[in-house]
Amino acid sequence: MVVGTEPILIMDIRGLLIHSLNRGKDDEAIQPEDGSKPVNTAAYGFGQFIDTYLKSALAMVPPRRLIAVWDGGNEYRKGLWKDYKAHRKEAKPDENRERKELYGLADRLLKGLGAFQVSVKDVEADDVIAYLVKNLPCRKVVYTVDADLLVLHTGMGTDNGCIVYQRGEYREKYNNNVPLPLITLYKSIVGDSSDGYPGIKGMGEAAWTRLLEAYGEDGLLELDGCVKTANFAPINDALSDDTNADLVKLYEHRYDWALQYKLAALRPELCTGRNKNKFVKLDWVKRVPSVDRITTACADGGVTEIPDWLIPHLPTVTLVTQDNMATELRRYNHLLDTSPYVSFDFESYDTLRNPAFTEASSSNSKTFVDVLSQKITGCSFTVGENMQHTFYVSVDHKDTANCKLDVIQWALMQAEKRNLSLVAQNASFEVTLCGTNMEWVPSTAPFDTKILASYVDENLQADLKSMSKHWLNYQQTTYGEVVGDREGMHQLTGTEVLQYATDDAVCTACLFDLFVFITQLEKTFDFINTYERDVLWPLADAFYDGIRIDQGAIALMRDEDANTVREGRARIRELLEEHCREPNQAAATTLFNELWSFEYQKLIADGADAEKMRDKQVKLWERVYFGSQYRPYVETREQVEFKPTAANIVKVAKAVGLTTPKLESVAINKVNEWMSRAWDSVSDPKVKPEGDIVKRHEFMRLLGAAASQLKKKEGDEYEELSAFCVEVLKDTGKVTTAGDELNFDSPVQMQDLFYGKLALPIRVRSKVQEGSTRQKLNLPGAPATDEKAVAMALAEDVGAEDWRRELLTFYLAVKKAMTREEFYWRPYPLWVHPRDGAVHGSIMNCGTVTRRPTGSSPNLLQISKKDGGRVRTMIKPRYDDHVIVSADFSGQELRLMASEAKEPVLLDAYLNTPVKDIHSLTAANLCPILLPRLFPSAPNLRPTYEEFVAMLKYEGSDEDSLKLAKVAKTIRNVYAKQTNFLIIYGGGPSTLARNVGIPTDLAKSIIDAWFKAFPGVQAWQEATTEFAKQEGYALTAYGNRRHVTEGILSGDNQEAGRWSRQAVNYQIQGCAADILKVVLAEAHRTGLFRDTGAILIAPIYDEITSSVPKSEAADYVQRLVQLMAVTPPGHAIPMEAEVSIGPHSLGELIELGANPSSAAIMAACDGKPPHE
Secondary structure (H helix, E strand, O other): OOOOOOOEEEEEHHHHHHHHHHOOOOOOOEOOOOOOOOEOOHHHHHHHHHHHHHHHHHHHOOHHHEEEEOOOOOHHHHHHOOOOOOOOOOOOHHHHHHHHHHHHHHHHHHHHHOOEEEEEOOOOHHHHHHHHHHHOOOOEEEEEOOHHHHHHOOEOOOOOOEEEEEOOEEOOEEOOOEEHHHHHHHHHHHOEOOOOEOOOOOOOHHHHHHHHHHHHHHHHHHHHHHHHHOOOHHHHHHOOOOOOHHHHHHHHOHHHHHHHHHHHOOOHHHHOOEEOOEEOOEEEEEOOOOHHHHHHHHHHOOOOOOOHHHHHHOOEEEEEOOOOHHHHHHHHHHHOOOOOEEEEEEEEEEOOOOHHHHHHOOOOOOOOOOHHHEEEEEEEEEEOOOOOEEEEEEOOOOOOOOOOOHHHHHHHHHHHHOOOEEEEOOHHHHHHHHHHHHOOOOOOOOEEHHHHHHHHOOOOOOOHHHHHHHHHOOOOOOHHHHHOOOOOHHHOOHHHHHHHHHHHHHHHHHHHHHHHHHHHHOOOHHHHHHHHHHHHHHHHHHHHHOEEEOHHHHHHHHHHHHHHHHHHHHHHHHHHHHHOOOOOHHHHHHHHHHHHHHHHHHHHHHOOOHHHHHHHHHHHHHHHHHHOOOOOOEEEEOOOOOOOOHHHHHHHHHHOOOOOOOOOOOOHHHHHHHHHHHHHHHHOOOOOOOOOHHHHHHHHHHHHHHHHHOOOOOOHHHHHHHHHHHHHOHHHOOEEEEOOOOOOOOHHHHHHHHHHHOOOOOOOEOOOOOOOHHHHOOOOOOEOOOHHHHHHHHHHOOOOOOHHHHHHHHHHHHHHHHHHHHHHHOHHHHOEOOOOOOEOOEEEOOOOOOOOOEEEOOOHHHOOOHHHHOHHHHEEOOOOOEEEEEEEEOOHHHHHHHHHHOOHHHHHHHHOOOOOOHHHHHHHHHHHHHHHHHOOOOOOOOOOHHHHHHHHOOOOOOHHHHHHHHHHHHHHHHHHHHHHHHHHOOOOHHHHHHHHOOOHHHHHHHHHHHHHHOHHHHHHHHHHHHHHHHHOEEEOOOOOEEEOOHHHHOOOHHHHHHHHHHHHHHHHHHHHHHHHHHHHHHHHHOOHHHHHOOEEEEEEOOEEEEEEEHHHHHHHHHHHHHHHOOOOOOOOOOOOEEEEEEOOOOOOOEEEEEOOOHHHHHHHHOOOOOOO
C-alpha cells in the first residue's frame, strides 16, 4: 500500500452537528421560558450525529482518515460584504447552550477515536475543505449540509476524485437544474439568501434557466471562467453578435457580478499566505486514541454503551510472550491485511556501560546512548486499519516467558512481504539494532517521523516526547520514571514495561499520520519519500562502520596545543603586567555604564528596592574598576599534614593504585584485617590496578610496621609512614589563588579584559537568546567576548604597532588551541569503541533548520579544513588497503545563487567555455577599490577579467609585475572569496570587516561594488524576502520549505533583517542540502558503496568523504562524480565535483580537480601528485 493514498472523509462538522441537533423531535426537548419552539438537547443531537453521519463515515474510512473541519470565522467575506450572514436568526440562549455542549461532545469523541480536526483562524470551513480537497493526493468524500461544497464533486473516476454528500445524500444536480460545476456561477447570479448576498438585481431563477437553455453547460462554464478571472472582454466581443438580454445585463453589472462571484466562490487560497501581520496556518488537532475518552464522551452524551460498529476501531495493547505467542502472532498477521503501514519501536539496554563514553559525553547536555552495545529486550508494533492495535513482543525481560528474538524479525518481515512501509522515530537507531542484534535489516528504509518533523516545522524540537506534547497534547512517561535505579529494561518484567514500551509506537503512528497530511499539503512529501528515506542507509552504515583515528597524531598535536596555551598565557600576562598595572578609569566607566543600563532595568523589572539597587551598583563598579587593572596571578598550595584516620589511609591507598575495601577504624586488628583484604585485591588477576607497584608495596610495608603506632601518632615507624603519605598526597593540598586568573571561558573575566584592561570600544554584541531577560526587556546583547569581537578589534581598533594587537593574536591562538582540546584531543580517544577500535560518530539527517546533517558523540561534521587540515590528519583510512576520497562540490553555493538569481553575468561565467573563475571575476570588479590601496602604482587599476587572470598568473622576472601578482592573489583569495560567500549568507559590512580585518567603510565600498557588478543578485534577494513575507516560507528548487516566523514582519529591523537573511540563505543552503540527499540516495540505489566496498566517513558540509579500497578508487570516484553532477529543477548551472585523495589521512589530501583520469586517481593513491 502506498502511504498517504488511502481515501479520506472530510466533515463540515459544525453544519453536520447543527443539522443533527435540529432534525427530528427530541422526546427530552427543552421548553424555552418564552414559550417558543422546543429546543432539542445536545444528547439528542449527539446520538443523531453518531447514527446519521459517523456510522456511515466509519463504514468508509477508519477514524485516522477522517478530518472534521471547523469554522474559524468569515473575515474575508465580511470584508467584501458587510451584511454577509448578518441576517441569520440569532440562536436563543437554550439553543446556544445545547450547541456548545454538542460541539464539546463531538470534539471529545473525535479525539478519543484518533480522528483529525482542523480549522484556520478567520476562515470558513468551506474554504478549508476546498483547500484539503484540492491538495491532498487521494480520493475524498465530503459530508456537508452546505450546497456550496457540491462544486467540489468530481466523482471517483481518478485517484484524486471527490464525492460530496449533502445531508447524507448524493446529488447530481443542485435545485434540479444547476450542474454541480456551475453552483458558484449560479449563486453569483441568483444570490444566496442563507448567506445574505443578493446576486445580480433582477436576475433570479428564471434568468438562470434562460441562460442555461441559451448557452448550455459548456457555454456557462465559459462565463464562469470570465467572471472568475474578471476578464469580461470575451463577453463584450460576443455581444456584438448576441443581444441576449440576460447576457447584456450581466455585462452591464459585471463589477457587481465579480463581487458576488467572490462571495460565492470557495477560496482555498485563504488557508495559506499572510493575513495582515500573521501567517495563516492550519490548526490541527490530533490525539492519541483513548477508550476512556470515548466512553466518557458517549456516557455524557447519553450513549450508555459504545456501539458495536465502533468497537473494531478502538485501541488495544497486548503483551506477546511464549504463553500466547501462537494466537497473537496469527492475529497480528491477519491485521496486517488491513494495515496501511507498521509502526515499530525497540526497547533495549546497554550491555557495555563504558565509563569512557560517559566521560567523553560529560560536556554534552544530552544523554548519550551507546547504540552499538544495545541489546533488544522487546519490540512494539502498531498495526490495524486505524493503527489501533499494538503488540509488545518481549524477548529479554525478567520473570517473563520471553519469546525468541527471531519472532521480532519474523514480524518485521511479514510487513515487508505485504509491501507495507515501516515507520519509526529516529529510524537509524532501529535499523542499527536490527543489524547488531539480528544480523538483518529491512530491505526498504523506514519512514522516520523525526525527519518528517523537520519538514513540518524545523523550528521545533523533534524528539518524540516533545513532539507528542506539542502535536498530540500527550505527556509520555520518561525512561527514568520506568527504569528508576535499575540498570536497564531487562531488569523489569514485560508487564511492568508494557504501557511505556507500546507508547512510542502508538505516538509515532499518530504523528506519522499527521505529518503525512501536512507534508502532502505543502508538497514536500514526495521528496521525503523519494530521497530522504534512502539517505538513511549510507548514514547508518557510516555510523556502524566508524572511523579509524591516529592516536599518535592526536597525542603530538595535543602536546603542541598545550605548549601554545602555556606560552600564549604567559605572554599575555607579561603584556598585561607591563601595560595594565593601574586601573583604567575611563574604560571602567564606559563598561560600567553599559552593564549598569542592563542591570538597572533588570532590577526595576524584578521590583528591587533602593538599597538593593545601591548595593548592586557598588558591587558592579568595584568589579569593573578593579577588573580594568591587571594583578599578577599567583597559586599557593597548602602543605599537606597527614592525620592517621581511616579515611586518610584509604585515600593514600587509592592514590598508589590499590583497590581498597572500607576501613572501619585505625585499631590494629581492623588495620591488619583491612591490609589482608587489600593484598588480596592486588593479587587478584581480574584486578588491574594503576600506578607505581613499588609505591603500593612500600605503603603496605610501612603501614604494617606502623599499625600499632597509629592511635598514639608517635614512633619511628609512624614518622616514616607519615612522611611517605605526605609525599603521596602533596598534590592534593588546598590551592589558594590571588590576582587575575584570566579564565578565557569566563564571559565576565573576558569583558573585564577586552573592555577594561584593553579599553576596546564595544563593537560586537552577543546574540540575544530566546526567552532571556534581555529579550523580555527588549535590550541588545551583552558586549561580546568571542572571536568575532576580537576580529573586529583587530580590523578597527588596534594597529600594527599597538601592543594590544600582539595580545589579541595570542588570545586567538590560545582559544583555538583550547577549542581543539575540548572538541578533539580530549574526547576522541575516549570515543574509541572496544568492539572494533573505531570511533562511531552519529550522523543525524536533517539536523539543522536547512536540513543539512549534523553529528554527535563525536561530531565528525565539525572537523574543519581550517589550519591547513591539521585536525583532519587524525582520521586515517578505515583499513590499511584503503585510501580516503574526498569529493567536494565546487563552488556549489555560488552556482546555486547564480541560477536562483538568474544573474546574467554569473550565468555567463558558469555557462561559458571554459568556465570563468568566479573569485577572479569578482576580484577584477574590486580592483578599482583595492588596487589604489594595495598597489597604487599598478599600471591598470580597472582590469578586465582576462587582464586580471593574466596579472594573477604572471611568473616572469619583472619585480613590479611579481608584486602585482602577489597583490592580485590577495584580492582574489581574501577579499573576493570572503565577499562572495558573505553575500550568500546575507552578511553586511561589519561582518566583512571582521572577517577580512579592514575598516567598515572600506567593507561597505566593497559590497556596493559587488552588487553593482552583479545587479541581478540584489533583485533576487529582495524578491525572495518579499515572497517569504507574503507566504511565510522560502522555497528551494526542489520545492522544500524553510518556514519563517512573524519576526520577518517585525517593526524591529534587526529581527526582520535576521529572518530575511535566513529566507535568502535557505534558498541556497536548503537546495545544497537537497542535492546532498539526492546524491546519497542515488549512491545507495545504484549500489555505489556496496559495489566498491567504500565506507562513507561523513558528508562534511559540501564534501562527501569516504574510505575506499585502493583497487576500487578509480571506479568509485568516477561513479560518484557522475552522481554529483546534479542540475536542480529549473536551474541552468549543473553542479561539479572536485576530487582529492588522502593516501594516509584526511588531512593530507592530493587535489585532482574535476573529472580526474583513472591514472591520476591511482597515482594519487600511491601518494603521487598529478604532475609527477
